[in-house]
Amino acid sequence: MPVELFSTPLIATILGVLHIVGIFAAVHAVMTVRTSQGAIAWALSLVMMPWLTLLPYAVLGSAYFTGYTNPQRFRNEVARLQARGIDPVWAQRHPEYIAEYPEDSGLQALTRLTDTPLLRGNHVRLLINGEVTYEALLAAIRQARQAILVQFFAIADDAAGRALHDALAERARAGVTVQFLYDGIGCHALPEAYIATLAEAGAQVRKFATRRLANRFQINFRNHRKLLVVDGEVGFVGGHNIGTMYLGERAPLSPWRDTHIELRGPVLGTLQLVFAEDWFWATRQLPHMLAPATRDGTMLCQALPSGPADARETGSLFFVTAINAARSRVWLASPYFVPDEAVMSALELAVMRGVDVRVLIPTRPDHHVVFHASTLFAHDAVQAGVRMFRYEPGFMHQKVVLIDDRAAAIGSANLDNRSFRLNFELMVMTLDAGFAAEVETMLVADFACAREVGLDEYRNTPYWRRALMHIAHLFAPIL
Incomplete structure (x- = not known):
């Protein structure tokens, strides 16, 4: 006789299996979740209600991003570039630009916290709201002669997104190295044609995403950075993603209030290295990095990357x-x-x-x-x-x-x-x-x-x- 789909023994077996899996998942939570409150919450719910919490835990539970960058392999790639006269860890070779926080600033811990230097000789321009920011971004891209490193969390296929696409494609066709990194979840609605046409123009386009099958739909460990570096001359960091929404053209959130900054000087060396670690994760190769242009900037700056791969919080x-x-x-x-x-x-x-x-x-x-x-x-x-x-x-x-x-x-x-x-x-x-x-x-x-x-x-x-x-x-x- 065929087994009844909802027979009591079958249901009991399924529930038993779920509870066993839930116990193993609870042990995993205790061992990996960073905060004690989170570990307790996950462990109790996985043991008591595995049928309800196993799927959310698979998507949200882990607090560690493993395998982000193999340190030795990354160092080997850096050494190969240095042998060819390209120095991606530029600041380490130019100690005259490395500064220290004043003793009364209270910020000295930031250097050890992020393992990035405070650098002198920079210039920073404040960019308030989307219109000013996009104008500066696109102007820098259109003037690129050697390399464009660009990454955003979210990009929309609208007028703003297509303006970025067209500017990058034009530079790629002109022979400029364009390396474009986008987040797989933040850009989930971005059409394949957007990516394909950029690649056809000669841009190198990669998606930042975990590669483990279990994390196929992982909404944690997203790359939320917004970073653009052009020719080692000018860089941009801030809150803007790419889309007309960020220009304040979408109700009910308009007008949109956001802030970006434009940077020039030695800090661009660190910004390129931040991009390099992300690019290395996606490609197992280093991007095209250039020595930052040094001019007459007077400002002290420090790039402060953070993420779930860090040993510290x-x-x-x-x-x-x-x-x-x-x-x-x-x-x-x-x-x-x-x-x-x-x-x-x-x-x-x-x-x-x-x-x-x-x-x-x-x-x-x-x-x-x-x-x-x-x-x-x-x-x-x-x-x-x-x-x-x-x-x-x-x-x-x-x-x-x-x-x-x-x-x-x-x-x-x-x-x-x-x-x-x-x-x-x-x-x-x-x-x-x-x-x-x-x-x-x-x-x-x-x-x-x-x-x-x-x-x-x-x-x-x-x-x-x-x-x-x-x-x-x-x-x-x-x-």
Whole structure:
């Protein structure tokens, strides 16, 4: 007789197998999940409800990105380039450009944290919003003569995305080396034709994605960096992805508020090396790197990459270091505010030291679960004395840190666990009073367009929405 599909013995067997698999998965969670809270949550749910949590754990559970860059193989490739007169670790050969943070800055730990140098002789230009940023990006690409290294988390096949495509394709056809890296999840909707026509023009196009079959649909370990380096002459880092949405042309999030920076000088050597590690993961080859052009820049800069392949909690520790370094002021802007315990404690301690602590977040949500969790965290922060502000004209997507009157960091990292531990991110710290003053002017204008969050925002919220906030809060380790 045929076996009944839903017979009691068959169901019992399936459940038994799931529980056995769940136990093994729980052991894996205890051994690999970085935070004790996350490990306990995963282990209990995998043992008690494996039928519900095994699939989410397969997609979200691991907190480590293994096999990112084989250090010895990477060093061998670097040595081969050096033998040919090309030096991708340029800064190590030019110690005259390497600087140290002043003793009173409180930022000395950043050099050991990221293993990247603080470099003198740079120039940084602030790019506010999409129109200015895209104009600068495209102008640099069109002037390229040797090599373009470019990577973005998200690219849309719209007018903005096609403008980037056409500019890169034109340079590739002209003989310029174009190496284009895109994230497999962030660009999931990008048509194959977009990639194929770039490749046909001569560009080298690769997707950043894990290669293990189990992680085929892995939404963690995304490459969230936005980086462009042209000819070793000029580079760009910041919050903008590529699409008309980032120009403020898509309701209901328009107008879109974002910040990018244009960089020139020795720091481009480090930026190329950051790209090289990502490119090496995707291709097992090094990209076309050039010695950075050195001119008369006067600014101290440090590129600060972070990601789940780091031995330390680099992303979280960067924010802790920056907040702890503040003596009079620390202003932060982030579209998402889901800090871990270390960052929240650093914010609270800064308030206790008498530091002016302000955080700018959006009024409008683009991800509702994150927004609800962020609202609860904002309430907790306000109770601790942190001044929280909601930007009102449109969606606020910039990632900015301003420390006192001389240090500012801009890049791709958000104030959430995904940026702290699960994504590859890139910030650039600039130590320059003039640039810090420009960032201050920008943020003052942003705060003028924001309303300060009071304790009443949470208290006046209907009970059912407060319940949703607390439920969303439970997912903070993966938001």
